[in-house]
Amino acid sequence: MSIASYSKCRIQFIPKERGRPDVNYSDRSFIELRQNDFADYLLRAIDVDNNRTEIFNIRFQRSNQYKRGATANQPDGIKDDDGLYLLWLNDATRDQFHKALDISIEQLDSIPKEESKPPSPPPAATRRENRRYDDTPPQQPAHHDQNDILVDVYQLGQHIRQGDVNEAVALSKKLATQRIPLQANSWTSSKEEQTIQIRIKIDSNDPSLSLKYDEFTMAVYPSTTIHELRTALEYSNYNLPRNQYFFVNGHLADENFTMKDLNVQSKSLFILFIIQ
Incomplete structure (x- = not known):
């Protein structure tokens, strides 16, 4: 469900x-x-x-x-x-x-x-x-120096549009091994976007989960939506659960908002609240 x-x-x-x-x-x-x-x-x-x-x-x-x-x-x-x-x-x-x-x-x-x-x-x-929302303990995090799922997905689209077959095939295989769901959409001409490095801090109603993760950075694009960011984290090496809520500038961020809509700048802080 x-x-x-x-x-x-x-x-x-x-x-x-x-x-x-x-x-x-x-x-x-x-x-x-x-x-x-x-x-x-x-x-x-x-x-x-x-x-x-x-x-x-x-x-x-x-x-x-x-x-x-x-x-x-x-x-x-x-x-x-x-x-x-x-x-x-x-x-x-x-x-x-x-x-x-x-x-x-x-x-x-x-x-x-x-x-x-x-x-x-x-x-x-x-x-x-008064049953608990989820009593399953979270998995131990498998930390990685860079979370580049969104970058890979974006670059895959660029390679397809430019006709770089070998590069597109290599990235497709990489994403397939990570079981990343991909969806084909129509494309209109636009300028190539530059990545923005954001900071993500994890908070939770479970104190042990709040203390479990250090603040980390992630590369996003101005057109990246909150929904895409949540999906990328679900499939990332941080093994985060699906019930995530993003707060930006003290407000709960709508899933359809883009980084541009939220006026996100380099090093902007996102609070990722997880309900266990």
């Missing part, structure tokens, strides 16, 4: 049962829209500061399950059998999360009720179990 979108948020739970107190989760909570297949979605939230508690894991089947606030200052709402979750989404990611919701709702509405897909198996964890 892949993450279609996510957002940092503050969450409050208001129970249906009278006499039960409201529950306020930390400001460092995350909500994820997860997709298993066409029109098959989950809404999941975790509290980073509270021992990685899974706040909720709700199958998203109807558009009326999620109510948006009229303004950015008003919370969104998600209903389940136990009560109502209020979510104050981060300003930087609110719009992109809502756009992903719109796509999921279009898919849900496109399927006639009589032809609805059979539901996927119910999630293993619920809010009451």
Whole structure:
């Protein structure tokens, strides 16, 4: 199941049962829209500061399950059998999360009720179990002096465009041995880009993981997106897990933003937050 979108948020739970107190989760909570297949979605939230508690894991089947606030200052709402979750989404990611919701709702509405897909198996964890997000210990890092996956991918494209067959074949074989997924896209004429060396510091809700890695540098291009950077790190020699969140200048960076969009300069610092 892949993450279609996510957002940092503050969450409050208001129970249906009278006499039960409201529950306020930390400001460092995350909500994820997860997709298993066409029109098959989950809404999941975790509290980073509270021992990685899974706040909720709700199958998203109807558009009326999620109510948006009229303004950015008003919370969104998600209903389940136990009560109502209020979510104050981060300003930087609110719009992109809502756009992903719109796509999921279009898919849900496109399927006639009589032809609805059979539901996927119910999630293993619920809010009451307070299960940890992932108890698998991280692998030991295999440090490398230079992380050049993005450089290799960029240079492969250059060799293909210039007709350098031997160089393109050699780089393709190198990337294939690293199991790097490649995708062919149309190309329009543009100036050759120069690499930018950025600094990456790893932080985590798991203190042992925060102390495990030293700050390192990585070569990117002005056109490199946050999504491409995350993918490169997943396949890098640092053996980093997939649940990564990039913060640049104190803000959660959208996956579609490029280094140019973020005004990244040489030696700019990226905080890579990993949830374990």
